[in-house]
Amino acid sequence: MQRSGRTAFYTNNLGLPLLLAAVVFVLFDMTHLDQQISNLLLDPGTGEFIMRHNPWFEKATHKWPRILPNWTGELAVIGSLLSFVWPLLAKFPQLGASRFLQATRIGPVLRFTTRYRRDFLYLVVTFALCTGVIHYLKSHTGIYCPVETTLYGGAAPHKEWFSSFTWLDKAPAGRCWPGGHASSAFTLLAVYFVALRYRWPHARKLLIAVLLLGFVYGTTRVVQGWHYMSHTFWAGIFVWLTAWVSALMFYGRPALQGVPRGDESRIPVAVVDAA
Template sequence: MRAHSRRFYLSHFGLTLLFAAILLGWYPQTQWDVAIASFYYDPALHAFPLKNNFFLSGVMHSGLRSALWFIPLALIGVLLWSRVTPELQIHRRRISWLLLGMACATLVVSVLKKMSIHACPWDLQMFGGYAPLLPLFADLPAGISPGRCFPGGHASGGFALFAFYFALRDDAPKLAYLSLVIAVLLGMAMGWTQMMRGAHFLSHNLWTMWWTWMVLLVLYIVFPPLAAKKENLEVPA
């Protein structure tokens, strides 16, 4: 485990915990989840008209999810190629870390989703479905099947690219921050796609962002993507 500055812990853990506190305390009072979902819901049809939209469903959901598999497959290819290419061998730990980080981040979100009692918007009574809208820590009412819809699984594919930020921040900070921006934009675009279809609330995607970031942050601390130099164990903030 590598030592880090106080500034690093304040900026990364401190802001992360503050974000969680906002999601837990302030955000539910805004009613933004229902307001945004209602914008895409047609009460006359009792349905979300964009649910089966070709671009949203076929391209932004199924297509983009499949396209993102290119990233780990490309990393595996580079990792295998590095066994016979000396110039790439110094990057083996970083590439392995990227693969591990993305896998862990998406797996945690997937497990949490499978354990969730919360239903998707299109399954809620207020949107023509069967399930009640439940607070975050509510108990599942008798006779209601668990919704398995929280947090947002699709958005985790984009937010998992936070791994590139952590993999690059120690020696390529400009690329790291570019990766951070791309991960946020892609994760939110993928998440909003599902919101337009009625598959998720905004809070589902914000919690996905929080979980993927936290998993990768802890992994970065426990098992850094770059080996620490003996003469300087502290990395920049």
Template sequence: MQPNVTRLFWLPFAVSLALCLWLVGAGGDFWIADRLYAWEGGRWALRNHWLTNALLHARGHDASVLAWLCAAAALLVAMLRRSPRWRRPLAYLVASVAASTGVVAALKSFSPRPCPWDLARYGGDGYRRAGHCFPAGHASAGYAWLALYFMLLVVRPAWRWHGLAIGVALGLLFGVDQQLRGAHFMSHDVVAATICWTVALGLYTMMLRPRAIGRGT
């Protein structure tokens, strides 16, 4: 099964662009954050809550890393057993998850964009400590698994939508968690998801499409 790569790029990109125009250009980010902040009582009451901080933030990150290590271990087994059916798809998955989170982390390290909790509007101290909050790093630990769609497209085509659902669900779970903590605006998550999808699609064209497979083992 060969998907329409052009459509898989432009359709998500168009949706992302439309969302960002509303979130950033029309103030949607603040509209959402204002309501979350008010719902939590005029403070980020969930910032250090055990569910949002200890479980979904800290342990959620650990779970994503553990899943990546399991994928890497499965790749090693496939290489040792000389299993061509799984070797390239697993190599793709390991590379895509690492590259997606790496690109987001690199962009975040240079970004001057603030977190909501940095802003005076939400009880912060203005822009004095602001920065390094865009795109959403924690959400990327979930959205990076969008690569499961392309991996399963090759090894189990009927399961590809389950792979997509896993990536979307994890990204939303981690992203909403961080928004509830005041760590990110929604646009940060949208951009992180777009980056992860684009990286996954790009590596798919290089590693898993029939033309790419035909050039190697």
């Protein structure tokens, strides 16, 4: 039973994303499906993407949506820093600052951040790793956005990401693959893994909401001609794998696998303890 559960865990979290990557590669990267989808979004009269020069669409779909992942990351950083304050104050209870904070509403906030320090640190590390992975891929593939290529009136050549990928040397100019805007929403998958760790009953709904948000973020950039549809899929795949591996390192498989509440004794104390 334990081996079966482990197999299902890795199949769902690693096998399915890799299978999706293979499907995306064959369906999009080996065909012209990306261009066919983008061609449907062109204005017949001008030949340009319908929403490319719409300032309100740009603000509503590109500028303002950044607030959600940005604020989540910033709150995680603040929570991580505050989590180290309470233990320091507890060592010196005689200090006036310690007595003041314990007597105000700030005290419970500091205790909360200390109790969930591991989760705050996980969010900070995972956000940084996801951003780093996407930046690395952009820098080492050198792919231009659709509107920058000769296919849609630009000057740069169209090429596939695997044709110019390099492990160590940075590729020439062009930073469009995978989708950066979509990846910013997908980084919220880190919050899903925190919810999964605590076996929150609405964790699956949160997962669906984050995935939908990522596709909305990515699709709006496709409508503007700044990305192909496959860029969104690739962003989601890489962010998922990064956040999942990071969660394994922070929490361990049993916590993420959702052992029933009556079986917490099977999970190591270091994993169950939130402090």
